[in-house]
Amino acid sequence: MTAQPEQPGASSQFSPPMRTLAELREALSTWGFPGDRDAFERELDATELDDLTKVREVTQAYRHRILMRYSLGAMAALARPTNDVEAELRRNLARVDAR
Numbered sequence: 302m303t304a305q306p307e308q309p310g311a312s313s314q315f316s317p318p319m320r321t322l323a324e325l326r327e328a329l330s331t332w333g334f335p336g337d338r339d340a341f342e343r344e345l346d347a348t349e350l351d352d353l354t355k356v357r358e359v360t361q362a363y364r365h366r367i368l369m370r371y372s373l374g375a376m377a378a379l380a381r382p383t384n385d386v387e388a389e390l391r392r393n394l395a396r397v398d399a400r
Contacts, residue, residue, distance in 0.1 A: 317331070319367065325341075334366060
């Protein structure tokens with residue numbers, strides 16, 4: 302069996318329940334990157350609970366980390382060698398400069 306490329310809009314992407322802080326904490330403990338749960342708790346503890354915008358930003362950032370971890374495209378991008386990324390950036394900059 303060969304790996305198939307991820308299709309845009311594919312509904313088969315894994316996503317644990319993360320609708321509440323309790324569910325997000327559980328997801329970070331079970332499915333997050335190492336250290337995510339502790340970092341989340343530190344950031345949340347440093348945030349004023351009355352600052353709902355900041356609380357939302359923190360929770361969305363960590364929710365996104367879990368979704369990213371189980372996205373084949375995101376993980377492939379993270380695994381790209383630095384030289385490959387640098388070469389792509391140089392090509393893109395050369396195209397912009399040529400205009």
